Amino acid sequence: MLRILINALRTGVVTTRYPAEPSVPPDRFRGAPVFRPGSHLPPPSVCPAGAISEHFDAAGRHVALDLARCIFCGQCAEDPWTDAVSMGRDFELAAHRRDDLRIEVVADQPAIPAAAPDRNAQALRASSEIHRVLGRSLHLRHLDAGSCNACDWELAALLNPVYDVRRLGIDFVASPRHADGVVVTGPVTRNLETAVRRTVEAIPDPRVVIAVGACAASGGIVGEGYASAGGVDRVLPVDVYIPGCPPRPEAILFGILVAVGRLNARSARRQE
Amino acid sequence: MTDPAFTDALRVCASGSVDASVGPRPSDLTVRLSRTGDLPAAAAALIGPHSMALATVVATDETATPDGDLKVRYVFEPTAPGAPDRFVTLLVSVDAAYPEVPSLTTVVPAANWHEREMQDLFGIVPVGHPDPRPLVVHDGWPRGVFPLRKSFDGSHRVPVEPADEFPHLVAEGEGVFEIPVGPIHAGIIEPGHFRFTSVGETVLHLDARLFYTHRGLEKRMEGLSPLDAFYIAERICGVCSAAHGLGYCEALEQIAGVDAPPRARLIRSIALELERLYNHVGDVGNICAGAAFHYGTATGARLKERLQQMNERLTGNRFLRGLVVPGGVHLDLPADLLGALAVTIQDTLSGLDGLMGRIEANPSVVDRLDDTGILQHQAAVDLAVAGLAARASGVDRDARRDHPHGAFAGPHPPDLHVVTIPDGGDAMSRVTVRALEARESIRLIGEFVRRLDPGPLRVALQEPLPGGRIGISAIESPRGEAVHWLRLDAGGRVERYHLRSPSYHNWPAVVLAAETAIVPDFPLVNKSFELCYSCTDR
Secondary structure, three states: OOHHHHHHOOOHHOOOOOOOOOOOOOOOOOEEEEEOOOOOOHHHHHOOOOOOEEEEEEEEEEEEEEOOOOOOOOOOOOOOOOEEEEEEEOOOEEEEOHHHHEEEEEEEOOOEEEEOOOOHHHHHHHHHHHHHHHHOOEEEEEEEEEOOOOOHHHHOOOOOOOHHHHHEEEEEEOHHHHEEEEEOOOOOHHHHHHHHHHHHOOOOOEEEEEEEEEHHOOOOOOEOOOOOOOHHHOOOOOOOOEEEOOOOOOHHHHHHHHHOOOOOOOHHHOOO | OOHHHHHHHHHOOOOOOOEEEEEOOOOOEEEEOHHHHHHHHHHHHHHHOOEEEEEEEEEEEEOOOOOOOEEEEEEEEOOOOOOOOOEEEEEEOOOOOOOEOOOOOOOHHHHHHHHHHHHHOOOOEEEEOOOOOOOOOOOOOOOOOOOOOOOOOOOOOOOOOOOOOOOOOOOOOOEEEEEEEEOOOOOOOOOOEEEEEEEEOOOEEEEEOOOOOOOHHHHHHOOHHHHHHHHHHHOHHHHHHHHHHHHHHHHHHHOOOOOOOOHHHHHHHHHHHHHHHHHHHHHHHHHHHHHHHHHHHHHHHHHHHHHHHHHHHHHHOOOOOOEEEEEEOOOOHHHHHHHHHHHHHHHHHHHHHHHHHHOOOOHHHHHHHHOOOOOOOHHHHHHHHHHHHHHHHOOOOOHHHHHOHHHHHHHOOOOOOOOOOOOOOOOOHHHHHHHHHHHHHHHHHHHHHHHHOOOOOOOOOOOOOOOOEEEEEEEEEOOEEEEHHHHEEEOOOEEEEEEOHHHHHHHHHHHHHHOOOOHHHHHHHHHHHHOOOOHHHH
16 A cells, blocks of 8 residues: 555656646547648548549539548648648648538639538537536546447547546546546447437437547448448437547547537637 | 378268368368268367367358359367467358258357358358348348349349348346347447346346448458458458458468568567457457446546557557558668657556456446356357357467467567467456456567568558458457458459458357346446447447
């Protein structure tokens, strides 16, 4: 017992200061791809996840990147596209709407969000309702809807001594009856669809639904298929989408704080 | 290398013709049996006198080819330490109009789930299977629809039909309770359903139902460019990303006829050992959670977090995604990162030694682990249990030695200390093996780093890659041997890919081990195996 106390004291405090202080990911970290204006952007076939699309109209070539589908592999920033695309370091990507995660470039002009921000969206109202009823604290139930376990591990990491989300009034609870919302990982498999619906229905209103990772946010590399619904919003309304494959723990934490209205989503910040 | 003694042994027990040929690799043997009825005797000859084990079973739909049939390949591998690296495939042709094969499960218990899976996904019926319940497709799946047949379009959802409750295998009697657990669990863990029947605290029987996370990934990969399909293989399982990515790459490189350069092979092996290390260290911590030893849980989580942060510095991803790629590795490991890595693994070593010291000095933890969840040696052999779960029950198998890959495939492979516990089998043995293997991983990483010489990182794979050839690889992932089987079509696209993960063979062992324990110890038993659901379910 004494040895344990001595070891604990010697280890000291290992907890991060995020979000009070910004977190800087390491040099090799692959965050949101950055399209460079004025250069010829890569074709959709470059992306193994199908996150890049293009179409043509009178204005020219439209190239769109769906961050919800992106697996952050970096293929679009490889030779010969290194001048056109680079992998940025931004990981705070959570948004209230799928459309806010679409970045579109028209005729190689500067990147714009595909959808105009809509501060009165249904999702935002749900968030403010959560904020009004529950205050700044949020208790969440985790729901694995067919994930590869990477997003699950990152959620579990939020409870480790380094991220320790309980310091922010956030916790993961065992019963949906005790929860204010769910964090869902995975694309919602056929074999889990009933369990997913029943779990969410067991959570009292108002409740927040957070889709964590590419599979939950868009179907990701799984997509729609005989065994997969292709994303949480095919089954349930989603309040916050957190891109990443998987999102790093701080990216998930950012999304949770967006859901409870304590931080602004990226699309809202960009307008300010 | 067609071994005459081997094929003669198979001819003796077969009533039909037996055609042996070399392949898929030069060291492998493929034996075509003209009569499916010869399968059980042939399989018995392989696992009995030749002490081989079932490695994987791969069904394919070849109805659109000139053969016009379904095929099943039963792949076996030697189990004796020091045996040559080889796979022996028993190949049978199945008439698509009458898709039946004799079940091997009573002869080869490890074939149990493979046969149920092939019945669900291909409609190939294992005649005489002792437990032919559906495995992969759950309630409400339409009858007569087989998703891995080529004629099935897998890109859309399939309606759920009304269904009866799944027939769980339960014990009955006075005072017998049924305890349903899952698929949604209380913690942040993967989904599965466990139906216990118990008398008091004692587990009489456990029926585990998995495949809740079945995403249809093998079907999803079919028809894709093999270079794009790699990103799916790498994402079958989060915590085996490096191992499964590497297994797919080695299978693809065999098909392409290329070898990754020496520096890339060393970096791949560093990634494999880093993956093993963060898994093992985190799992020792999680086992402490099962024994309510929270200091241990927090210490394990802290050490694992440090390693995952190191992963992110090395590869840009906390699960090592994006390092291993077809043809080699995508990123180099420069001296400054190697220096940081050396410090991290040394700190991990002292942290792990401290944690194990606290566990071993804590009677309340040791008492929970000792003699809990016993997996008998013979059961581990019969079920072809893989990895540390097998080694903790005295089975001396390790794919790094038995099927050399990564840096072990080079001309002067490093020594590997394979940790086995001959009289083990309980949860404490699995904790001990984990700790010893983590130390061995730290030693190996140091050894690989010392061997790094400047050189190319990657060879180019030119598409289209050749169709018709089979690539097969076996990788020692954190949980044990994973077997990858890949074949491309005439256009160089993925025709069939199959992964047999270590968890696939180990789940039935968890059930056996749980039946030696009491209900409250199940979390501990389960965590001592720490298996993946996602790479079992795919």
